[in-house]
Amino acid sequence: MKQNKNGVWTSWNANVIHNYKSLYKVTTEEELQEIVKNSEKIRVFGSKQSSADIASGVETLVDITSYNKILSFDDSAHTITVQSGLILSELLEIIEAKGWCIPCLPDINTITIGGALATGTHGTSGKLLSEYITQCSIVLADGSVKKITEKDDLIDAIRISLGVLGVLSKITFQCEPLYTLHVKEGPENDSIWLPKIKERLKKHDFLRILWLPHTDKGYVIKGDKIDVNKEIKEDAGPSYLKHRRTASKILYKYTHIFPWFTAIANKLLYLGFFSSTKEHKGSLYQATVTKSRGSTLELAEWTIGLDKFPKVFEELKTEINKWSNKSFIHIPMDIRFVYKDTSWLSYAYKEDTVTMGCVSRNAATADTYEAFKSVERIFLKHGGKPHWAKRFAAKDAELSGVYEKWGDFKMLRKKLDPANKFLNPYLKDIFNE
Numbered sequence: 380m381k382q383n384k385n386g387v388w389t390s391w392n393a394n395v396i397h398n399y400k401s402l403y404k405v406t407t408e409e410e411l412q413e414i415v416k417n418s419e420k421i422r423v424f425g426s427k428q429s430s431a432d433i434a435s436g437v438e439t440l441v442d443i444t445s446y447n448k449i450l451s452f453d454d455s456a457h458t459i460t461v462q463s464g465l466i467l468s469e470l471l472e473i474i475e476a477k478g479w480c481i482p483c484l485p486d487i488n489t490i491t492i493g494g495a496l497a498t499g500t501h502g503t504s505g506k507l508l509s510e511y512i513t514q515c516s517i518v519l520a521d522g523s524v525k526k527i528t529e530k531d532d533l534i535d536a537i538r539i540s541l542g543v544l545g546v547l548s549k550i551t552f553q554c555e556p557l558y559t560l561h562v563k564e565g566p567e568n569d570s571i572w573l574p575k576i577k578e579r580l581k582k583h584d585f586l587r588i589l590w591l592p593h594t595d596k597g598y599v600i601k602g603d604k605i606d607v608n609k610e611i612k613e614d615a616g617p618s619y620l621k622h623r624r625t626a627s628k629i630l631y632k633y634t635h636i637f638p639w640f641t642a643i644a645n646k647l648l649y650l651g652f653f654s655s656t657k658e659h660k661g662s663l664y665q666a667t668v669t670k671s672r673g674s675t676l677e678l679a680e681w682t683i684g685l686d687k688f689p690k691v692f693e694e695l696k697t698e699i700n701k702w703s704n705k706s707f708i709h710i711p712m713d714i715r716f717v718y719k720d721t722s723w724l725s726y727a728y729k730e731d732t733v734t735m736g737c738v739s740r741n742a743a744t745a746d747t748y749e750a751f752k753s754v755e756r757i758f759l760k761h762g763g764k765p766h767w768a769k770r771f772a773a774k775d776a777e778l779s780g781v782y783e784k785w786g787d788f789k790m791l792r793k794k795l796d797p798a799n800k801f802l803n804p805y806l807k808d809i810f811n812e
């Protein structure tokens with residue numbers, strides 16, 4: 380097992396930086412058990428792609444990315460078992476080669492399985508990624524390993540655990556048969572797409588709306604399952620569309636100094652990059668997941684029950700269109716849909732849910748981005764929940780008001796980790812410990 384001493388841990392976009400005393404790179408469960416057992420304070424990290432300060436900040440760190448083997452398949456049950464440091468893209472490529480899929484994928488493929496599960500990572504038109512776990516093992520604070528199956532009561536707490544109940548070790552996913560999506564994309568006025576959400580969720584197998592703040596427009600992406608051999612009219616749109624990120628970077632470069640320029644930049648970006656239509660087909664992974672990203676962005680994301688969403692959306696839109704409050708928002712705000720489940724810390728606990736992303740295209744100046752504050756205030760007011768991996772300011776008092784099972788989760792955490800081994804300062808605040 381490799382060990383580095385006295386170094387500096389830096390998150391993907393350099394917004395979170397901490398010193399550490401020991402950093403271990405593990406390759407076996409036994410090594411993981413030994414370090415957890417012998418550490419007073421410990422955090423495990425994957426690809427370091429979370430905006431929230433949840434992955435380090437204590438003296439002992441474990442880099443889980445070398446604990447990344449595919450362990451087994453069950454061909455008749457369509458399940459695959461992997462170690463938690465595996466990168467999502469590797470999992471998806473292997474299951475696609477077998478003719479399987481996981482039917483709800485995030486818009487990023489460089490994250491680890493453990494990081495994705497611990498923070499409630501999701502896609503659209505399906506359930507959270509962690510809902511596809513059929514069984515897993517975790518290394519508890521005392522170094523012992525506990526196996527948990529779908530039949531255990533603990534599964535509803537473990538699916539989204541922020542890494543505070545133990546370290547996820549081996550995970551078995553339930554896959555489904557691979558399918559092909561026929562994807563159609565194009566712009567629509569807010570007055571058109573907003574009232575059609577429920578009808579479209581019933582009609583289509585995939586729905587995602589990239590809302591374009593300050594333009595009154597959304598860019599709607601719909602997908603329908605088709606036979607893999609069905610011919611469709613492929614239309615990738617104008618070739619200059621691939622320059623969207625570069626154009627955004629240039630246009631938003633000084634919006635931390637002149638926030639109002641965002642409204643003008645968004646109109647230009649809409650005209651240049653979101654006003655045409657596209658049509659294509661492919662698997663969910665190939666046709667809808669972005670494969671490469673620069674590290675220049677900072678993210679927040681809030682979630683709200685499907686029925687409440689139109690009201691929250693209208694309130695947010697009115698608020699950010701007031702030029703007085705400086706809450707100008709970069710393109711796009713990603714609107715996605717997650718179906719209800721029973722996991723304690725899930726955004727979709729007991730209700731179908733809408734998620735709405737908020738991006739600052741300039742990570743270094745994210746602290747001055749007023750939009751993060753306005754979005755949080757409005758969503759919290761209506762009972763919304765923050766994405767665990769992204770930027771938010773809410774703590775125990777607010778979270779206990781929106782998570783029905785918050786108290787139960789806290790009690791379980793205390794039982795499994797009485798010495799608070801897995802809490803860093805950020806998580807201590809979150810749990811009011």
Ligand SMILES: Cc1cc2nc3c(=O)[nH]c(=O)nc-3n(C[C@H](O)[C@H](O)[C@H](O)COP(=O)(O)OP(=O)(O)OC[C@H]3O[C@@H](n4cnc5c(N)ncnc54)[C@H](O)[C@@H]3O)c2cc1C
Nearest residue numbers: 425426427428429485486490491493494500501542547768
């Ligand atoms: C460009 C971009 C796009 C994104 N798109 C989406 C999206 O579409 N949908 C979505 O929901 N999220 C999205 N995210 C958020 C992302 O899924 C989470 O930040 C995820 O946690 C990142 O995984 P990671 O491997 O980098 O984890 P890290 O950031 O390294 O760790 C995250 C947390 O997981 C814990 N952890 C890591 N491994 C384990 C383990 N084995 N056991 C227990 N705890 C563990 C860490 O301690 C930490 O608390 C996106 C993020 C970025 C930067």
